[in-house]
Each structure stands twice: as C-alpha cells, then as structure tokens.
Amino acid sequence: MNEPIIVIEDLVKRFGDSTAVDNLSLKIFEGELFGLLGPNGAGKTTTINVLCGLFKPTGGKVLVDGFDVQKETSKVKSLIGVCPQDTAVFKYLTGRENVELFGSLYGLPKEKLRRNASTLLNRLGFNGYADVLTSKYSGGMKRRLSLIMALVHDPEIAFLDEPTVGMDPQSRHAVWTFLRELKGHGKTIILTTHYMEEAENLCDRIGIVDHGKLIAVGTLDELKEQYGVNCLEDVFMQLTGRKIRDEM
Amino acid sequence: MNFRKVLALVRKEFKKTTREPAILFLTILFPIMLTLAFGLSFGAVGGTQQDTFQIGLINMDNGSSQNWAQSFISNLTSTQVLKVNIYSENHTAQFDLQQGRLKAVLIIPEGFSEACSVLKVSSISTSKWKNVSIPLYLDRGSIIATQAIPPIIQQALSTTVYGPQQNIAVQPIRLDLSMVEVSKQTAFDYMAPGLFAYASIFLTMTVAGSFTGDRENGLLRRISTTPLTATEFMISQVFSNMGLGLIQAIIIFAMAYTVGFRPQVEAGNIIVAFLIMLTFSLCNVGFGLITATIAKSSNAATGIAFIFILPQMFLGTFVGAALSPTAQAIGRLVPSYYVTDAITSLLLRKAHFSSPTVLLDFGIIIASSIMVLAFGILSFKRYGKA
Numbered sequence: 001m002n003e004p005i006i007v008i009e010d011l012v013k014r015f016g017d018s019t020a021v022d023n024l025s026l027k028i029f030e031g032e033l034f035g036l037l038g039p040n041g042a043g044k045t046t047t048i049n050v051l052c053g054l055f056k057p058t059g060g061k062v063l064v065d066g067f068d069v070q071k072e073t074s075k076v077k078s079l080i081g082v083c084p085q086d087t088a089v090f091k092y093l094t095g096r097e098n099v100e101l102f103g104s105l106y107g108l109p110k111e112k113l114r115r116n117a118s119t120l121l122n123r124l125g126f127n128g129y130a131d132v133l134t135s136k137y138s139g140g141m142k143r144r145l146s147l148i149m150a151l152v153h154d155p156e157i158a159f160l161d162e163p164t165v166g167m168d169p170q171s172r173h174a175v176w177t178f179l180r181e182l183k184g185h186g187k188t189i190i191l192t193t194h195y196m197e198e199a200e201n202l203c204d205r206i207g208i209v210d211h212g213k214l215i216a217v218g219t220l221d222e223l224k225e226q227y228g229v230n231c232l233e234d235v236f237m238q239l240t241g242r243k244i245r246d247e248m
Numbered sequence: 249m250n251f252r253k254v255l256a257l258v259r260k261e262f263k264k265t266t267r268e269p270a271i272l273f274l275t276i277l278f279p280i281m282l283t284l285a286f287g288l289s290f291g292a293v294g295g296t297q298q299d300t301f302q303i304g305l306i307n308m309d310n311g312s313s314q315n316w317a318q319s320f321i322s323n324l325t326s327t328q329v330l331k332v333n334i335y336s337e338n339h340t341a342q343f344d345l346q347q348g349r350l351k352a353v354l355i356i357p358e359g360f361s362e363a364c365s366v367l368k369v370s371s372i373s374t375s376k377w378k379n380v381s382i383p384l385y386l387d388r389g390s391i392i393a394t395q396a397i398p399p400i401i402q403q404a405l406s407t408t409v410y411g412p413q414q415n416i417a418v419q420p421i422r423l424d425l426s427m428v429e430v431s432k433q434t435a436f437d438y439m440a441p442g443l444f445a446y447a448s449i450f451l452t453m454t455v456a457g458s459f460t461g462d463r464e465n466g467l468l469r470r471i472s473t474t475p476l477t478a479t480e481f482m483i484s485q486v487f488s489n490m491g492l493g494l495i496q497a498i499i500i501f502a503m504a505y506t507v508g509f510r511p512q513v514e515a516g517n518i519i520v521a522f523l524i525m526l527t528f529s530l531c532n533v534g535f536g537l538i539t540a541t542i543a544k545s546s547n548a549a550t551g552i553a554f555i556f557i558l559p560q561m562f563l564g565t566f567v568g569a570a571l572s573p574t575a576q577a578i579g580r581l582v583p584s585y586y587v588t589d590a591i592t593s594l595l596l597r598k599a600h601f602s603s604p605t606v607l608l609d610f611g612i613i614i615a616s617s618i619m620v621l622a623f624g625i626l627s628f629k630r631y632g633k634a
Contacts, residue, residue, distance in 0.1 A: 052473045074475050082473040086466030092267040093260065104256035105474040133267070149470075 002030040005188050012059035020046040022212035033189045035203030039245040043212040044192040048159050081155035083163050087142040091135040095145050099152050106153035120148040140167040157188045196233040210240045257484035279447035279499045287507025290435035301351040302331050304341035309360040316364035317356045323404040351393035353385040440509045441591035442566025445584040447496050449560045455536025456549040493529025511595040520601040521594045528587045531617035537624030541632035560584040583616045
C-alpha cells in the first residue's frame with residue numbers, strides 16, 4: 001500500500017454548541033479514490049472544508065502531504081483542487097474564462113494554463129460551448145465546469161464534494177470515466193456523494209460518517225462482509241438508520 | 249504578492265462591469281445619463297447659457313413732461329435678460345404668472361414719472377420727494393427667478409432715475425462688477441463638481457452587491473480554497489474599483505464638457521481633481537464592504553447601501569448647497585462634502601492645487617478613505633465572509 005497522503009487525527013470541529021465533526025481519525029493513501037458517505041448534516045462537507053484550510057479545526061490535527069493544514073495552509077492550498085458542493089461559477093464569464101481564471105489563481109504559466117483548460121474542456125464535452133457565457137449553461141454543464149475549475153492546475157489531491165449531483169446519466173458516466181483516468185495518473189481523490197452506485201463504481205475505500213463520527217471505513221467488499229449485506233446502500237441504511245435527516 | 253493573480257481578478261471585475269446590465273448601468277451609463285440630464289436641464293449644449301425671463305408689465309403711469317415709464321421699460325428691455333410683455337390690466341398678467349408663463353409681473357404705478365421728475369430737480373431736498381412703490385410679483389416656483397430678477401430690475405430702475413454715468417459719478421466708492429464672471433456661468437457649472445462625487449457614491453452599491461452575490465453563490469469560499477492570499481484578493485478589488493472610479497470621472501468630465509462645462513484652469517488642477525476622485529473611490533469600496541458585512545443577501549445589500557449613499561448624496565454633493573446652514577454643517581461629516589469642495593476650488597474657484605484649502609480637503613479625503621476602507625476590510629474579513 002502507498003504512503004498516507006492525508007492524515008486526520010482526532011479532528012473536532014464545533015460551531016457554537018453544535019459539534020459537526022467529532023474526534024474523526026482517518027488516513028487516505030496516495031493514489032486512492034476515497035469515498036466519504038453520510039446523511040445530510042453528517043459532517044462530510046465540514047471535514048472537507050477543514051482539509052482544504054477553509055475552517056480552523058477546534059481540535060485535532062490534519063496533515064496533507066506532510067503539511068499541517070493549520071500552520072502551512074498556503075502550501076496545502078497549492079497542492080489541492082476543490083470542487084465545492086455549490087455550483088460556484090462566475091455567470092458573467094464564459095466556461096473557458098472561468099477555468100483560466102482559477103488556473104491563474106494557482107499561478108499556472110499562461111501557455112500551460114491554456115493547454116490544460118482546452119484539454120479538460122474538450123475532455124468533458126464543452127466542444128463549441130467553452131466560449132459561451134455560463135449563464136446559458138444547464139445545471140449539469142455547470143457541475144462539469146466546476147469540476148474542471150478544480151482540476152485545471154493538475155493538483156495531486158482533489159476534494160470533490162458531490163461532483164455529479166444534478167447530472168444526467170450520460171454526464172455522470174463521463175465524469176466517472178474521467179475520475180478513473182485521474183486515479184490512473186496517480187492522483188488522490190476524496191469524493192463525497194449521496195449516490196451509492198457512484199461510490200460502489202469508483203471508490204477504492206469508503207468511509208461512512210454520521211453525527212460527525214466516522215462509523216465505518218473499508219473497501220466495498222470489506223463493508224459488505226462486515227455487515228452481512230449485499231450492497232453498499234444496505235450497509236449505509238443499517239449504520240445510519242431510516243430517519244429522514246434535514247440540514248439547515 | 250503575485251501580480252498575475254491580482255491582474256486576473258481585475259480583468260474579471262472589468263468583464264463583470266461590461267457584461268452585467270445592472271452594474272454596467274450604475275457604473276457607466278448612470279454617470280452619462282446623470283451628466284447629460286443635468287447638463288441639458290441647467291446648462292446649454294456647447295457653451296454658456298444666457299437665461300431670458302419673460303416678465304409681464306402693466307404701465308399705469310399717467311406720464312408728465314418727460315415719460316419716465318417708457319425710459320424704464322426701455323432700460324428693462326436693454327438688459328437682454330428680460331423679455332417684457334405689456335399687459336393692459338393686472339388680472340390677466342397675474343393669471344399668466346400663476347400658469348408659469350411669466351417669471352414676474354411688474355406694475356409701474358400712477359405718478360411714477362412725476363416722482364422721477366421731482367427727484368431729478370430736487371435730488372438733495374428730500375422733503376420735496378414724492379414716494380411711489382413699484383409692485384413686483386415673482387414666480388414662487390422658480391428659485392432662479394426669485395433670486396435673479398429683483399436685482400436686474402433694481403439696476404434698470406437706477407439707470408432710469410440716475411442715468412448710467414451719474415450713478416458712478418455721485419458715488420466715490422463703488423462696487424466694480426467687471427471682474428465678476430457670474431453671468432457667463434450656468435447653473436450646471438456650479439453643479440458639475442458635485443456630479444463627480446455623486447456618481448462615485450454609487451460604487452458603494454455595486455461593491456456591496458458584488459461581494460454579497462459572490463458570497464451567496466459560494467464564489468468567495470471557492471476562491472478561498474486557492475493559494476490566493478486575502479491581501480491579493482483585496483488589492484484586486486481596490487484596483488478594479490479605483491479603475492472604475494477613474495473611468496467614471498473621465499466619463500463625467502467628458503460629458504460635462506460636451507454640455508458646456510469649460511473649467512478655465514491649468515492641467516494640474518484637472519489632474520488633482522481626478523486623483524481626488526480615485527481616492528474617493530476607495531472610500532466607497534470601504535462603504536461597500538461595510539454594507540456587504542451587514543447585508544445577508546445581495547438584495548438586502550442594495551437597500552442597505554443607501555444608508556451610506558443618501559447622506560453623502562444630500563449632504564456632500566451639489567444638493568447640499570440648497571440645504572439649511574445646520575444641514576450644511578452636518579455635511580462636513582461626510583467625505584463627499586470635501587470631494588465637492590476640493591473639486592469646486594480646483595475647477596471653479598481656480599485655486600491652485602497646492603493651495604491650503606485644496607490640500608486640507610484632499611488630506612481629509614485621504615484620511616477618511618483609508619479609515620473607511622480599513623474598517624470595511626477588517627469588518628468583512630471578521631464578520632462578512634461566512
């Protein structure tokens with residue numbers, strides 16, 4: 001097995017009286033595609049936000065490629081790419097302009113930036129639409145563009161927060177193929193999703209969080225075997241229950 | 249500091265300005281429309297304006313050996329400012345005044361010529377004088393008519409009674425008005441310095457809307473995941489808004505020039521006026537950031553921005569000149585007051601850019617802009633990013 005590229009030790013994140021992440025410890029290995037699953041409000045996005053340096057942890061320690069996220073935030077930020085849950089794209093820019101803007105913010109040289117942007121835009125189906133304002137894009141196109149914006153600088157580690165939500169099956173399968181290619185190039189990907197099928201198809205290992213705690217972690221087969229069920233959804237329902245969760 | 253990153257964000261801001269209709273309107277079209285509207289309403293396209301006022305006149309003088317009333321009417325007409333319409337009776341003239349067709353109604357009373365004749369022959373024997381009053385009714389809906397017409401009529405009356413030369417001869421100490429250029433200036437000339445500040449004030453709204461919008465859409469958080477530092481981000485915002493402030497100042501100056509504003513000053517004064525506008529744009533970025541900190545949404549930001557826009561607009565621009573002395577004193581608390589005052593000194597009063605009043609105004613603008621901007625940045629960083 002490769003070396004751990006992300007090490008989370010006893011991570012705690014509180015917002016006032018509410019504990020979003022509760023003593024979470026986890027190691028993610030280089031080149032791994034790791035799936036982080038959990039019901040709404042379980043603490044997935046908060047964990048990702050701490051890993052990206054957006055939130056300061058209340059307690060615990062997080063190392064990304066050996067850098068302490070709290071103390072060496074700028075080094076961590078230059079290593080990672082983040083596709084957030086919100087479809088955060090500038091509506092008054094074209095797809096290409098959005099991608100090139102974010103590439104510039106990572107300090108990519110002009111030529112490499114243009115090359116990377118064109119390659120990724122073509123790869124994810126933007127032929128003919130790259131120079132159209134994103135206000136004219138469909139929801140699925142914006143999600144794909146958001147993914148490209150996270151990856152244009154060719155990061156070693158990608159945090160993808162529900163990247164395929166709202167996509168049609170064609171787009172979703174195209175993204176899956178693309179993520180497999182990235183993994184093939186040795187990239188580490190941390191993916192959160194509500195689609196069990198997505199996690200089953202893509203992830204090397206899966207972690208399930210609920211109420212801020214990591215309640216299960218392992219490969220798909222390990223989890224099925226451990227809980228004596230045939231699919232990931234059954235594992236998930238068994239661990240998190242059937243009560244509807246709402247997130248404020 | 250990585251200037252490529254800053255430049256990338258500045259370019260993004262300029263694209264937003266040209267592609268977002270609301271921002272394009274407030275930043276570029278609004279100053280054009282504002283200057284054109286005020287210029288056409290209060291000035292004259294392509295030069296200075298000479299106002300003419302329609303006045304009604306009823307001559308009730310019964311005349312004497314010398315017809316002084318005709319001489320008075322002739323002097324009124326020769327001012328070129330008054331267009332005299334003769335009425336046979338007061339009722340019709342008063343009706344036209346109420347309908348806004350006339351700016352004033354003047355009645356030459358019975359005995360006017362006789363009173364003038366007596367004064368002429370017994371100018372030092374006051375006991376022989378015959379007193380007459382000349383009723384003058386003014387259009388109460390016109391501030392210009394009420395202020396401009398009485399002195400013009402007074403002047404024509406003095407010329408009639410004493411003659412143009414005699415007036416000078418009998419008064420060894422007199423007021424020399426030959427240096428006064430007021431008659432060459434239009435109301436718009438007095439407003440133009442205030443217009444510079446007026447348009448820039450609205451940067452508060454665009455900055456607040458931009459920050460709250462980007463926050464709502466998760467774009468600020470997304471940018472925070474990149475290696476861009478907070479300083480680089482804020483510098484990009486300051487640069488782009490200073491650029492917009494400069495463009496606004498150029499637009500207003502160009503439009504004002506088009507509609508007749510011709511400041512007869514040296515280039516240094518104009519350059520300093522533009523520098524003042526650039527500095528003032530920082531102040532409005534600061535107010536925009538404070539607004540974005542308070543506002544929960546971009547819609548709320550539009551409304552809250554008026555907390556900062558209205559006092560600056562009413563107390564600090566050309567509007568303030570019409571306010572009470574108390575309101576004008578309060579106006580000294582808003583930065584736009586000093587912008588308008590400094591630009592008025594530079595462009596209208598022809599004060600040198602190194603003169604104390606200009607330097608004091610500029611110093612206050614710099615200090616207040618830095619304070620407001622620093623407070624805006626700190627408050628947004630502390631409370632506004634979430």
